Amino acid sequence: MSILSAAHFHNEEAAYEFVEARVWPNGRICPHCGTVDHSGKLNGKSTRIGVYKCYDCRKPFTVKVGTIFEASHVKLHIWLQAIFLLSSSKKGISSNQLHRTLSVTLKTAWFMSHRIREAMRSGDSAPMGGAGGIVEADETFIGHDRTKKPRGQKKGRGYAHKHKVLTLVERGGKARSVVVDDLRAKTLVPILQENIHRETRVMTDEAGQYYYLHEQFPEHGFVRHGAGEYVSQLDPSVHTNTIEGYFSIFKRGMKGVYQHCSKEHLHRYLAEYDFRYSNRVALGVDDEDRAERALRGIVGKRLTYRTTNRQVSAHG
Ligand SMILES: [Zn+2]
Numbered sequence: 423m424s425i426l427s428a429a430h431f432h433n434e435e436a437a438y439e440f441v442e443a444r445v446w447p448n449g450r451i452c453p454h455c456g457t458v459d460h461s462g463k464l465n466g467k468s469t470r471i472g473v474y475k476c477y478d479c480r481k482p483f484t485v486k487v488g489t490i491f492e493a494s495h496v497k498l499h500i501w502l503q504a505i506f507l508l509s510s511s512k513k514g515i516s517s518n519q520l521h522r523t524l525s526v527t528l529k530t531a532w533f534m535s536h537r538i539r540e541a542m543r544s545g546d547s548a549p550m551g552g553a554g555g556i557v558e559a560d561e562t563f564i565g566h567d568r569t570k571k572p573r574g575q576k577k578g579r580g581y582a583h584k585h586k587v588l589t590l591v592e593r594g595g596k597a598r599s600v601v602v603d604d605l606r607a608k609t610l611v612p613i614l615q616e617n618i619h620r621e622t623r624v625m626t627d628e629a630g631q632y633y634y635l636h637e638q639f640p641e642h643g644f645v646r647h648g649a650g651e652y653v654s655q656l657d658p659s660v661h662t663n664t665i666e667g668y669f670s671i672f673k674r675g676m677k678g679v680y681q682h683c684s685k686e687h688l689h690r691y692l693a694e695y696d697f698r699y700s701n702r703v704a705l706g707v708d709d710e711d712r713a714e715r716a717l718r719g720i721v722g723k724r725l726t727y728r729t730t731n732r733q734v735s736a737h738g
Contacts, residue, residue, distance in 0.1 A: 620638065625643050
């Protein structure tokens, strides 16, 4: 049977039940007073789907309160379709595509996809790696940072005008990316220290900012890309090929699917790529599992945007 034929993608009541089972796995929680399992379903012709009344504080609520779905008029089963599409498309899916596929306005599609990215954002800040673990660290450049004025150089030359991204990928594990202002050691090294266990074998290229990295990470290994070395001849486990693979998907997606991205929103796109990478098939997560994991991230991620139509249309 097609995944898309599941009832929660088509039937609004089924969609509520699907979300409720995941947001309230241990009993229905009143978002107003916190009472668990002391509420009843409001039935009746005029009642909206999924409304409960708390017997303690007497207030009504639905499962949407406190989630990315709150204050959205889009039907919940349409939300579930959008989450599935964004979770299962390896390089992402544009707002234009969502707009056409889901029959929502372009503006709504844009808001929805950014809220879903927020749901995908991992709250995990625990250090990566550890004894025996390997984390690759590298930077990439993407798009055009319009907040930076070109300093005399010709357009399209150099990297000063591009957005800078630092990514950490644990071999056989997750990815974590951050937008950075520059690539100096004093910017990058503290981020590595915060996000990686000291005992981890950290792999980088030979860039100058990592020259003294063995002071923070005694097991630091590096390859000399400048000399055409992609795998260390002395130790074949020393390379950054995993992270190159991550960047290749990210760049193809950003270029082919999203096309434009301002610095303000770049971290959300990174959260999306990190999420899919960290929940990939090679780690035993299929498309349905991945959509479920995105759905679990909806709680406490309510977002409000103040933006203009002009901005909306500028972002794929
Ligand atoms: Zn209550």
